Amino acid sequence: MNPSTPLLVLAVAAAVGAVLLNLLLRKQSRGMLLVSAVGAVSGAVGAAAFMVPLNFCTFEAERDPVDFWFGIGLSAIGILAVTGLASWVLNSILQRRRLFEVQSSPGAFRGSGLAFLFLAPTLIILVLFLYYPFIDTFRLATLLARLGIPRTAFVCVDNFTRLVSNNDYLQVLGNTIWQSIAIVGFSIGLALLIALAAYQPVKGARIYRALLIWPYAISPVVAGIIFLILFNPTGGIINYALQSAFNFSIPWLNNPSAAPWAVIIVSVWKSLGFNILFYIAGLQNVPKDLLEAAAIDGANIFQRFFRITVPMLSPITFFLIITNTTYAFFDTFGTIDTLTGGGPLRSTASMMYSVYEVGIQNNDLGKAAAQSIVLFIFVIGLTIVQFRTAGQRVNYGA
Amino acid sequence: MRLKNVLLAGAISALAALSIAPAIAQEVIEIPTWIAFTDAGRLGWTQERAAEFNAAFPQYNVTVTGYSNYEELFASTALAAEQGNLPAVVQYFEVATQDARDSGYFTSIAEALNGRTEVNGIPVNLDDIIAPVSAYYTVDGNFTSMPWNTSSSIMFTNLTMAAAAGVEAIPTTWAEMDAACTLIMAADNAPEYCFTWPNHGWFFEQWVAQQNGLYANNDNGRADRATEVAFNNEAGVALLTWLDEQAAKGHLYYSGAQGGDSWATVDQAFSTQQVAMAVYSSSDTALYTQTGVDNGFEVVASFLPYNEATGWTGNIIGGASLWLTAGLSEEAQDGALTWLLWLTNTENAASWHQVTGYIAIRNSSVDLLAEEGWFDENPNFRVASDQLAQSEVTPATAGALLGGFPAIRNIVTQAIDTVLLTDEDPAAVLDAAAAEANALLEEYNLLNAE
Secondary structure, X not given: OOOHHHHHHHHHHHHHHHHHHHXXXXXXXXXXXXXXXXXXXHHHHHHHHHHXXXXXXXXXXXXXXXXXXXXXXXXXXXXXXXXXXXXXXXXXXXXXXXXXXXXOOOOOOOOOHHHHHHHHHHHHHHHHHHHHHHHHHHHHHOXXXXXXXXXXXXXXXXXXXXXXXXHXXXXXXXXXXXXXXXXXXXXXXXXXXXXXXXXXXXXXXXXXXXXXXXXXXXXXXXXXXXXXXXXXXXXXXXXXXHHHHHOXXXXXXXXXXXXXXXXXXXXXXXXXXHHHHHHHHXXXXXXXXXHHHXXXXXXXXXXXXXXXXXXXXXXXXXXXXXXXXXXXXXXXXXXXXXXXXXXXXXXXXXXXXXXXXXXXXXXXXXXHHHHHHHHHHHHHHHHHHHHHHHHHHXXXXX | OHHHHHHHHHHHHHHHHHHXXXXXXXXXEEEEEEEOOOOHHHHHHHHHHHHHHHHHOOOEEEEEEEOOOHHHHHHHHHHHHHOOOOOOEEEEEHHHHXXXXXXXXXXXXXXXXXXXXXXXXXXXXXXXXOHHHHHHHEEOOEEOOEEEEEXXXXXXXXXXXXXXXXXXXXXXXXXXXHHHHHHHHHOOOOOOOOEEOXXXXXXXXXXXXXXXXXXXXXXHXXXXXXXXXXXXXXXXXXXXXXXXXXXXXXXXXXXXXEHHHHHHHHHHHHHOOOOXXXXXXXXXXXXXXXXXXXXXXXXXXXXXXXXXOOOOOOOOOEEEEEEXXXXXXXXXXXXXXXXXXXXXXXXXXXXXXXXXXOOOOEHHHHHHHHHXXXXXXXXXXXXXXHHHHOOOOOHHHXXXXXXXXXXXXXXXXXXXXXXXXXXXXXXXXXXXXXXXXXHHHHHHHHHXXX
C-alpha cells in the first residue's frame, strides 16, 4: 500500500469533520477556530475508528471499486458519529452545562456518580455478554475464519462486498422481506377479525379465548414439527383432506412456490394467539360511549369499526407490527429449520437461516459474522422506519 | 454467630473435599470419550461397553458423553480445543477426516502404537480390519483413526409389492431400476412413486465412486492435498441425468429435504408403502427389516444399483471413526489405545453389528457371526459387508479426502435439488457447484497451507 494513503484519508476526514462541526454549531458565536480544530480531530478520529482496525485496506489500489466505496461509507459513518458526539460535548461545555444533568427534584441523589454505581452490575453484564461479542463480530467479519482451524486470514471487507454480487444472498434478502410482510400482514389482520368475534359476549367466551391463545405457548420448533407431519406430501393429513374434498393436493414441502406458504401459514398460526390476546385487551379499552354516540348519529357497523375501533387500537397495532416483524425476522428460524431446512430451491431460506447455514452448517465464521451484521443493520433500519412512519399516526389517547 | 460458624465449617469441609478429590483421581486415569449418538441403542451400548472395560481395567475410567449429531460434536470439539479441554477420544464422521488431520488436535493411531503388537494385553492386529475400511482411514500409509461405525449404501425393496407387480429379480443396475419401476407403476394398486433416496451428499459420492469417477483431484486427495473438486465429470453428470429422468417419469420421489433432514422422509415414504424401493444406509438395516415385519411386507436388502454403462467398481464406506487426542500423557494415551482396541475387538465389533446394522469391521467378526448362523437367519445384514468386501479399492472407491467436505456436501445436495426442481441442464448445474466448491476449498487450503 502507498504509505501516504492513510494520511490522505485522515486529512480528508479531518476537513470533513471541521466543516461538519461548524455546520452543527453554527448558532454558536464563539471561536470558529476552536470548533474547526475540534471538528478536524473528531473527523480524523471517526474515520480512524473504522480504518485503523482495517489497516486502510479498502483504499488499496488493487481493491475493487465496491470496496473503495464501502470504505468511504464506513469512514462517513465514523465521522458523523464522532463529530456528532463532539458537537454535543462542545455545546454543553460552551454553555456551561453539565454533561449528565439530572433534573433535581426533592429527595433525589446529587450528581450522577452514584447512579452509575447502581447501574454497574447491569452495565458490566451488558458489556461482557452483549457489547464485547457484538464488537468482536465486526472483527470476525473481516476475517477468513473456519471453525476447527486455529489460523485465520485477514480479508478486508470482502465478506461484506461479495454479498452484493452473491445472487443467492439477494434471493435470501427478497425471501425475508416478502415472507415477513406476508406473516405480519396476515397475522395482524386475522388476529383483529378473530379478536372481534371472540370479544362478542357469547356463552363460554372465556373458554374460546383461552383456546385461541393456546398455539402461542408452543415453541416455533414444535410448531414446525407438527406441521411437518401435517404437510407431509405422501402421508400428511392436510393433503389427505384436500384430496378427499377437492381431489387435488399441494406439494407443500417439495415445490418452491408452495413451501414459502407452508412457512407463512405455520408462522401466522403460531403468532396469532399473541396478537389476539393484545387485541382483546385493546377492544376492552375502546370507549363504549363513543361507539354508542356514533351509533345514535347513524354510523353503521363498518363506519364505527373503521372510524373508531381501528384508530383507537392503533397503539396496539403499532406495537404488534414491531413485535411481529421481529418475530418474522428472527423467531421463524426454528420453524424453517424443522419444516423446510431453507429449501426447496432455497425458497424458504431467510436471512437468519442463512447466517446459520453459513456459520454453523458450513463452519464459515467470517462470512456468517458479516451476514449477521447485515441482518442487524436491517433490523435497526426497519425499526427506525417504523417509528418514523407509524409513530405519527398512532393515537395514544389523551 | 452460630450461623457464621456453620457456614465456616461448611466452607472448610468443602475445601478439604476439593483437595482430596484429585488425590483419589490420580489413582485412575480418566479417558473421556465423546461420541455423536444420543439414542439408547448406540449410546447405551457404548456406555455398557465402557462399564465392562472399566471393570476389566480398573486403572482406567472411561466416560462416554453423547452429542446429538456429528456437526455439533465437531463444533464442541473445536471449542474444547480452544479452551485446552479436549477429551481423550472423539468421534468424527468420515468426511471430516481431512479437517481432523489439519486441526492438529489429534495424533495418528499408528504413531501412538509405535510398532507395538499389543497394548495392555489387547492385540493390535489391524490387518484383520476389512480392506475398504482400513483403506479409507489409512492416509499416507499411516493408520490414522480407529474405524468404528461403518456403513455402506444399499437398497431396500418392498418385495411383496415388487413381486405383485411382476418384478422377477431385484434390480441391480440403473436400467433394471427403470424397467422394474415401469412395471411397478403400471401395476394395480401402484404406489405413489417407485423409489426414493435421501438427498444427502453421501449417495452422490457412492454413485460417482461406483463408476470409478473421482470426486477431487490428486487421486481424490490421497496422493497429495486436493486443490480442486472433480465431481462435475462424466460420472457426476450421468448420475444427475439419470435421477432427473427418473423424477420426470414419476419414478423417483424427492421430498425436498436435504442432508440430515432427508433420512426421515425416506423412512416415512417406505414404511407407509408410498414407494416400493428405498436407497438408504445399511446403518438402519435392523429398522428397515422390522418396518416390513410390522407393516406386513417382506423387505429385502440388495447392493446399490449401478450405472451399467460404466460397470461397478466398488462402493465407499460411510460412518465415522474414533480419533485419539494429541498431547495426552503416555499413560493416558495407552489407556485410550487400550479402550479403542478393546471396543473394536472381534466380539464387540460383532455385537455392534447385530445391535445396529453397521458392518462388522473385522474379518474375524464376520467369521464369528457366520459361524453363529447370524447371516443365515438375517440375510439382509450380510449385504453391506458383501458389497464392501467385493469392492475393488481404487482412488475413487477409497473415498475422497477433502478439506471443508461437510460444507461441499451441502453445495452438492443443493445442485441435485436444482436439477430435480428446475429444467436446468445437469452438466451446467454441476459445473456451477464445482466452481462454488473450488472457491471454498481454496479458502480452506489457504488457512491450512504449510
